[in-house]
Amino acid sequence: MKNIIVLCLLSILLFGCSNEDQDEKGKFDIVGKVTGIQTDSHCILVEDKDGxxxxxxxxxxxxxxxxxxxxxxxxxxxxxxxxxxxxxxxxHIEKENVAE
Incomplete structure (x- = not known):
């Protein structure tokens, strides 16, 4: 009986501590070209390949x-x-080296 309880607790710890954010690591949201800069509002304007x-x-x-x-x-x-x-x-923002 103790073995079953220990096994259940270990299972909960293993699955409960999984980090779903790891699935998102390396994914990005916007890829595009800077079309303008707004220094007063600390922003850049970006246009993606689809416009x-x-x-x-x-x-x-x-x-x-x-x-x-x-x-x-x-x-x-x-x-x-x-x-x-x-x-x-x-x-986070990274510049891409793109040959045009």
């Missing part, structure tokens, strides 16, 4: 001076507000 437009607020540790119009970027966000244009707060 979707986004106003992206930069993370606190980032600066608009790190970007210029035409840069290709990959952006991870917490959420995207689907207004027009869509608005997002970036968690």
């Amino acid at each position: 979707g437009k986004y106003v992206v607020t930069l993370p606190e540790n980032d600066a608009t001076s790190n970007y210029k119009t035409g840069d290709h970027v990959v952006i991870w966000t917490a959420a995207i507000n689907t207004s027009s244009p869509a608005k997002a707060e970036a968690l």
